[in-house]
Amino acid sequence: xxxxxxxxxxxxxxxxxxxxxxxxxxxxxxxxxxxxxxxxxxxxxxxxxxxxxxxxxxxxxxxxxxxxxxxxxxxxxxxxxxxxxxxxxxxxxxxxxxxxxxxxxxxxxxxxxxxxxxxxxxxxxxxxxxxxxxxxxxxxxxxxxxxxxxxxxxxxxxxxxxxxxxxxxxxxxxxxxxxxxxxxxxxxxxxxxxxxxxxxxxxx
Numbered sequence: 001x002x003x004x005x006x007x008x009x010x011x012x013x014x015x016x017x018x019x020x021x022x023x024x025x026x027x028x029x030x031x032x033x034x035x036x037x038x039x040x041x042x043x044x045x046x047x048x049x050x051x052x053x054x055x056x057x058x059x060x061x062x063x064x065x066x067x068x069x070x071x072x073x074x075x076x077x078x079x080x081x082x083x084x085x086x087x088x089x090x091x092x093x094x095x096x097x098x099x100x101x102x103x104x105x106x107x108x109x110x111x112x113x114x115x116x117x118x119x120x121x122x123x124x125x126x127x128x129x130x131x132x133x134x135x136x137x138x139x140x141x142x143x144x145x146x147x148x149x150x151x152x153x154x155x156x157x158x159x160x161x162x163x164x165x166x167x168x169x170x171x172x173x174x175x176x177x178x179x180x181x182x183x184x185x186x187x188x189x190x191x192x193x194x195x196x197x198x199x200x201x202x203x204x
Contacts, residue, residue: 009126010074013203015067021046023062025092025181028052032078032200033089044073046203051092051181052076055111055125056204071203076125078199079110083178083188090180093119096191098176104136108168108193114182118152120162128197132168135160167194 019035022028028050035043046066047053056074065071079090092111097103109120109131120131137145137159148154155162168191175187 010072013071013073018046018066018203019044021066023049025050026183029181043200051111051113054113073201073203075198076200076202077195077197079193080196081193083185084190088180092181095179096176106134108132117149121152129164129166130195132165133162
């Protein structure tokens with residue numbers, strides 16, 4: 001069940017219950033996609049780095065923590081994305097844009113973080129929704145926002161649209177760049193995604 005306001009999220013993870021451990025966004029996504037094709041929901045993955053790990057509080061200890069009685073287990077939603085019909089999965093964030101400095105930028109966030117940027121301060125990885133932040137800002141405002149992104153103080157902003165979604169469908173005039181969990185994908189014109197609640201268990 002996705003988390004409700006006021007509820008505890010997850011609980012202690014039994015030592016030795018992890019199928020695989022990922023230390024970065026790319027490793028986590030690769031592990032997820034390979035297991036999703038085989039077994040679908042129910043996969044357990046340990047995390048010791050990356051943006052989802054940061055959203056979980058970035059606990060130190062690495063693999064030693066994962067294998068100890070200190071580890072915790074939580075359910076996490078994922079993003080099922082289709083780029084011109086091609087399926088890919090994401091856990092932390094998906095960006096679609098023509099250029100970082102010109103044209104609209106679309107950010108769909110399951111985690112509040114993208115590297116050092118706190119893009120969506122209210123995003124939660126297990127609430128059954130995704131946080132959409134999008135806009136087409138003048139170059140001067142983009143320089144200002146880059147600094148404020150470090151703390152999340154770029155929001156609220158009247159030039160940015162922010163809303164919570166379960167799915168998103170867009171068709172662009174020309175192919176746009178897409179990055180899923182920080183990994184660049186082929187350009188696409190048709191972009192769609194949906195949230196899959198409680199898709200897997202994360203141990204951290």
